[in-house]
Amino acid sequence: MEVLYKQQDKQKYFKHYMSFLEKKQLPLSYHPYIIKYFHLIAKPIEDKSFVVIENQQCVGICYCPIYEINGKKHISNNGGYTPIPIGENERITKHLFNLLDEIAIQTSCSSIRLYVDSQYSTQFINQRMMSDTENMLLLKKYGYIDTSSINTIADLTLPQEEMRKRLRKSYKPLINSYMKKSCYSIHKITQSNPNKDIHDQYVHFHHLCSGRKTRSDESFEIQYQMLLDGFATLFGLCYNKDFIGFCYFFHHFHYVTYHSGADDPKYEGSKIPIYHLILWNAFCDFHKMGYVSCNMSQPSNFSVLQGFGDYSDEKQINIASFKRGVGGGLLLLFEGLNILIKNA
Template sequence: MDATRWTGLSTAPHGAILSRIAEMIREVHLDARLRPEHPQAWMEMETRFSYLPVSCSGSMIDYQMAYGRCGGAVMIDISLILNHDRNPCGLWPLSLTLLENGDIRISSQGGCIAPPLFRAELAGKSVHDIVTRCLNFLKLLGNWTRHRELVLMEGFSGLHAIGHWHDQLMRLGAVVTLRHELFVDLSLSLAEIKSCMRKSFRSLITSGSKIWQIESITSANPEVWAEFKRLHFQVAGRSTRSDETWQIQYDTVVSQQGFLIGLRDAHQRLVGGGYFHVTRQEGCYAVAAYDRALFDKPLGHVVQFLAIQEMQRRGLRWYKIGRRHYPADTPSPTEKELSISCFKQGFATHILPSYEFSLTISPS
């Protein structure tokens, strides 16, 4: 099947598309299984990593796929469970998206193409060989879809060193751009974490904790979740995403892969809240909503601090707050992006590097 003759991914048989993907996997001698055909195997693999980023969790992949469909995009999950000597050794989030102009894009659920995640005990030579096959697979996929200008990334996943993915991309001629991510080291004591926070934030956390009644939702509670969803709608002034995405996030709370921190006023009205997606090792700031009439009072400060406490209670290692934008970044960030990332930095203990790669695939 020639991808260039698709009238749209929505009209192409998904089975035929996945069959062609499987052919390319075999062509580059990559031992792998497609997540859509083996969802349980992906879930089982999640428990075998010493550090599993939220972005590699099946629940986050499902959320991003559903979010991508909110704008009418057609997305197909082609994430791969990687094997070595016939045993599962890695996970690789991948997807195909059909854009409105008919172009097909390769990504990791709408974002830059992420590197495969490997188990810590896998030998370096084996990682190198599998990464080589993964990149050969991307070359085939890029030529098949005619998406030859790839954007890839490498972020923090428990290790600080540059890995085989980074090295081989540079050897292929990729151009790299430095990005920055904000993290909290949850192995520090709460007092140490608080000492790293912006001084003004510390006093706001103290005062806010006295103003608001705090609610931590860590298990099934549909009534409070519905309140949070309504608050988000009121603050945004419209529905920004589908009911499916909200349901996926609520399901993570039920399954202990997420939690909600809520703040109530003296009248028991929910005035603010933040939802956080987690694995066993990492937490991620996902979405928040606060009553705009109360922006002069400490809301987000309290939610962030309580979220850190909840992550520590669960034994997580790192909290990923989000990207730190700088004025000289390319493309230039908006004033809102700069303001939000400056606010987030007030809670961080670390600014860690991430890398964005541009790679051109030669036609074949």
């Protein structure tokens, strides 16, 4: 059994890593595009990611970024949680977790913070990868404290009428009434009809909504490159032929992730249900294309504190409520914390 670290031979590493990703059809949280995106937001001080090779085949992967926070090192996503190592079988998985522990000790890390991607642990019967019990036991088995929270996932396998029933009661007539008006239209930008000007308008709205530039130009460039490569779709709402709002989605294999939304602030207070219209139309479109689920991500909280250290302010709680209103269902987000006492 060979362990190949990314820093040893990047080309060989990515060859094996991508072959495993394709074979297992893992969610976007494992894709190099997403990893690169997060590294642009906050670059780790070290990247100890590795693959395990047996009989010339990749049998396991482990994404292992190390961040320094308040003078302490952590294997984490900038203080948050990073996806669990994935092995071909239980023997390989055990080896991956053991290697992860060794890396943490060698690099004087205070903790390892892992989560099970909600779409990898999906509760949809025909696509089930791991059961809830398996998720919980996997992290506890290797010494992790259960710090699980909740996540919001839209089930795209349901018939469209059933999806409609999951809309909040007040949202159904709202969406219907506006979609009947000829002055509103939904536009879909994909790999087959890319438009940099429209993408740039989304970026402009993003800056306007935030009141400032919140992330690097490179992060937006990655989004557009993902669109060009078929991993992203941009939906926009037009009012009288002018765009007034956008939603960016990432997708791979069976899975969709709602990544980002932005709208023209001058329509704030207009009562136009910008995101209701875009998300509902996007869900219907992804449903027709055969996608299984849409991860609506954080925030998903009902209250200020949900689970272990998962804080939300009033704005985030309202966003979480909106996500549930447009058809997002709640799933457990399995998270685990391994504290290395000697380094804590």
